[in-house]
Amino acid sequence: MLDTIPYAQRQRLAYIDFCLLFRGSVHRNDLVQRFEVGLSAGSRDFAMYKELAPENLTYNTKEKRYFQTEQFVPLFEHDAQRTLVKLANDISDGFDAIGDVHFPVEAPSTLNVPNIFIVARIVQAMLNGRAISVSYTSLSSGNVTRELVPHAIVDNGLRWHVRAFDRKSESFRDFVLTRVRAVNFVDAAPAPHEEAEADHEWQRMIPLQLTPHPHNIDYPKAIEMDYGMRNSLLSVEVRAAMAGYLLRRWNVDCTTNAALRGPEYQLWLQNRTTLMDVGNLAIAPGYDSKGE
Template sequence: MLEQISFAQKQRLAYIDFCLLFRGAIYRQDLINRFEVGLSAGSRDFSIYKELAPANLSYDSREKRYVQTGQFKPVFEHDAQRTLVKLANDISDGFDAIGDIHFPVEAPSSLNVPDIFIVAKLVQAILSQKAVNVIYTSLSSGSGSRDLVPHSIVDNGLRWHVRAFDRKTQSFRDFVLTRISKVTIKEAPLPHENSESDQEWQRLIPLQLVPHPKNVQHPTAIEMDYGMESSQLLINVRAAMAGYLLRRWNVDCTERATLKGAEYQLWLQNRFTLNNVDNLAIAPGYTL
């Protein structure tokens, strides 16, 4: 049936599929507003989608929206890596389900691609502000059940995390998406479990980055790479993300710029701002 449908209508059907998968629900008006189609065209799209996958959605007459069923199976293939990038940039259009235009750009291979259904359940929980129960495998304790309250999906440059309140440790932590094997959405969280209480997430700290004074022979090249002004780059980052950024950019965080190697092209000049930041064990050369 899909072979007989126009490209434009496939995009709209993919959008319905995408919203059901990641939001858990979709209003008819969402489709009409997104694609600027008439009411009759929008209704026809939902009718076609129901023909393609009758068990995927049901109509909630009280809320006047279509909701995901327990038997939901996506009609289109949603690529996990590309979808996460789109979600991170607030581009949740579902077009990746039917193939975007491919540009001749190469990137390093991704070794850890999260399960798209795990991502979808977590996104649903975040959008609906619900807690979840997950099966999580950690390096220290192996596999086990954890109750989390997720609030953000995070790309640390190497892999994807979910930032969440962990009821086991009563603290906000990062959980690697590829280590989560099951997600069950639960009840609404308590006030102290919401993102507003995540102090490391809410707190912004300034990082003053300069060309490495010992490893870089021509600092102007580094200034051009990073768009520096007055030979420095001043950026504000969430305290919870500081360690990831410093590791990703190989920033020398020693007190006197003592790390050697061509990979260390930047030095953190104001390392005192890192006081009371939690995840600095991964920051190159940083010690208390």
């Protein structure tokens, strides 16, 4: 039946589906404002969605909002990788559910694609200020259960992870999304010290000064052009919590004297002292907190 519905209305139905999946609720005004349609048209869209998937939503008369039910099954297929990219760029329209225009541009093969329903539950928790209990497979502890207060989902260039306060270790940590097997909401509301504002590594921005590697590059002008450098210098600001990921992804030599050799090290971190008191730097190439 979806194939017989006009494209514009399918977009709006996909948006309703997307909001129910990732937010857990949707208001008629959300639809009206997003697509600039009248209230009557919005009402018809919700009526159509309820006809197609009657078990997916329930209306709360007090809040005047539709909520996801426990029996919810997405009406559209939401591709995990594309949806994560859209969420990361604040393009939460759900249009991928009905197919975007495809351009002849290829991306690297993706080996790490999280379960879309796991992602949806975590996003719901973040948007609604909820804590969650997750079944997680840890490299050091195997299968464990953790109570988390998530506040961000991040692409570190190699895989997706969720940044969250871990109630067991009482600290903010990164958890790989593909290692999460199940997510459930818990009643214990987040405390102020568990929320994003208290994540100092996340809130703190640090400057990185990158230059062409002084020993591994014969023609540094090529590197300057690759990274849009000015006077052989690229200055970027990054969250302290993300610094290690960026330095690893770009294979930045973090040694004091640019000591790493090999064609993969095309950049050198000129101001390595900026990394003082930054955690998660074990993956930064050549970084030694002692400065050796």
